[in-house]
Amino acid sequence: GAVVSQHPSWVICKSGTSVKIECRSLDFQATTMFWYRQFPKQSLMLMATSNEGSKATYEQGVEKDKFLINHASLTLSTLTVTSAHPEDSSFYICALWIFAGGSTDTQYFGPGTRLTVL
Amino acid sequence: KQEVTQIPAALSVPEGENLVLNCSFTDSAIYNLQWFRQDPGKGLTSLLLIQSSQREQTSGRLNASLDKSSGRSTLYIAASQPGDSATYLCAVRYNTDKLIFGTGTRLQVFP
Numbered sequence: 001g002a003v004v005s006q007h008p009s010w011v012i013c014k015s016g017t018s019v020k021i022e023c024r025s026l027d028f029q030a031t032t033m034f035w036y037r038q039f040p041k042q043s044l045m046l047m048a049t050s051n052e053g054s055k056a057t058y059e060q061g062v063e064k065d066k067f068l069i070n071h072a073s074l075t076l077s078t079l080t081v082t083s084a085h086p087e088d089s090s091f092y093i094c095a096l097w098i099f100a101g102g103s104t105d106t107q108y109f110g111p112g113t114r115l116t117v118l
Numbered sequence: 119k120q121e122v123t124q125i126p127a128a129l130s131v132p133e134g135e136n137l138v139l140n141c142s143f144t145d146s147a148i149y150n151l152q153w154f155r156q157d158p159g160k161g162l163t164s165l166l167l168i169q170s171s172q173r174e175q176t177s178g179r180l181n182a183s184l185d186k187s188s189g190r191s192t193l194y195i196a197a198s199q200p201g202d203s204a205t206y207l208c209a210v211r212y213n214t215d216k217l218i219f220g221t222g223t224r225l226q227v228f229p
Contacts, residue, residue: 004161032215043207043219044162093161097215106152107217109162 002028002098002108010114013084020080021113023094029074030096034107035067038091050077084117091115120145122210122220130226137195139223141208146189152217153182153193154207162207166193198227 003026013019023033031052036044048069049057056069066088068080081088091114095107121144131137141151150169154162166175166182168191174183181194191208205224209217 001164006161034216041224043221045219046216049215091159095162106164106167108164109154111161112159114159 002026002030002096004094004096004108004110006092006094006110006113008113009111010116012116012118014118015085016083018080018082019084019115020078021092021094021115023077023079023096023110025075025096028096028098030077031074032097033071033077034095034097035069035077035079036093036095038093038112040091044093047079081115084115086117089115089117120210120212120218122208122218124206124208124220124223126223127221128224128226130228131198133198133200133227133229135198135227137198137225139193139195139206139225141191141193141220143189143191143210143218145212146186147212148186149211149213151182151184151191152209152211153180153191154209156205156207156222158205165206195225198225200227200229203227 005024007022033050035047037047038044046059047062050069050071052071058064071077091112093112094110123142125140148170152167153165156162168175168184179196184191203226205222207222208220
């Protein structure tokens with residue numbers, strides 16, 4: 001399987017500041033990465049699909065100007081939460097596809113980043 | 119609308135019990151279904167993946183079944199251990215790159 005890292009693992013910031021979260025694929029090249037958000041005791045909700053070299057595709061209801069995604073290389077995608085507010089406090093998880101061919105393709109997940117906005 | 123739900127939402131059992139976790143999905147035209155484990159404050163670990171043409175998959179003490187026609191999957195955990203304590207998520211993939219996650223079952227196995 002693939003190894004996915006995220007940095008930082010946790011971050012606390014003041015309201016109004018911007019926070020950048022990195023997602024790295026350590027052993028596979030990933031043309032597609034996914035960003036999820038998880039609120040306490042809730043399931044994962046897909047925010048956007050990050051495509052290397054092109055614009056990200058955002059899910060309905062996710063503000064693309066607030067959650068900036070950059071996928072500049074095959075091993076790195078970044079999510080920047082701009083002008084963060086307390087309601088943005090959440091657990092952010094990235095994932096990447098490993099295409100084995102067919103219906104066994106699966107996503108590999110990073111360890112997540114806990115964002116707390118004061 | 120494609121939705122995935124899981125019951126129970128939480129489960130607390132003594133060590134050694136056999137467990138059944140349930141997952142249901144509204145659209146039966148799935149591509150595959152996957153069960154994940156999530157430890158508190160951590161990412162997800164894939165446990166089992168069932169293709170749409172399969173009825174079950176097994177890994178160690180875990181067995182997952184799939185009944186597409188009824189829109190259900192179950193995860194069976196045999197002889198539960200305290201180390202099995204975690205949140206278990208099922209996720210359905212349709213004919214896209216996206217996964218739709220269930221609401222999760224928080225499992226606690228006490229000694």
